[in-house]
Every structure is written in structure tokens, then in C-alpha cells.
Amino acid sequence: MLPLRCSARCWLKTQIGVRDSKKEARAVAALNHPNIVSLFDIGSDDEILYTVSELIDADSLRAMLR
Numbered sequence: 001m002l003p004l005r006c007s008a009r010c011w012l013k014t015q016i017g018v019r020d021s022k023k024e025a026r027a028v029a030a031l032n033h034p035n036i037v038s039l040f041d042i043g044s045d046d047e048i049l050y051t052v053s054e055l056i057d058a059d060s061l062r063a064m065l066r
Contacts, residue, residue, distance in 0.1 A: 018049065025051050 022042060028051075029039040041052040058064075 021049050 025039060025042040028036075029042065032038075037056060038054040039051055040054070043050055043052075
């Protein structure tokens with residue numbers, strides 16, 4: 001199982017939104033560090049831009065901060 005992150009359609013209706021989202025995803029994919037989640041894929045389907053990242057089997061951040 002891999003987590004998917006989908007960007008809001010309203011943001012992606014602008015060319016700037018698509019460009020910035022892809023730029024951010026490429027920057028994250030280039031990072032390699034044990035404390036950063038790996039990004040495996042960037043894609044789009046119709047008007048939805050998505051990223052596929054590593055699944056971390058742990059408590060939520062909210063639970064860890066309590």
C-alpha cells in the first residue's frame with residue numbers, strides 16, 4: 001500500500017498551480033534522507049495531479065506530539 005496525495009482541482013486549473021506543484025514534487029523526489037519520506041511517482045489523471053510516496057507505519061504526528 002502506498003499513500004497518494006492529490007492536489008486540489010481549483011488550484012490546478014491555473015498553469016501556475018500545475019507548474020508549481022510539479023516543481024515542488026520534483027524537488028522532494030530529489031531528496032534522500034532517513035528523516036524525509038521518499039517520493040516514488042508524480043503524475044496526473046484528468047485534472048488531478050498526484051504524488052505517490054513511501055508509507056510510514058507509525059502513529060500520526062498529532063499523536064506523537066501529545
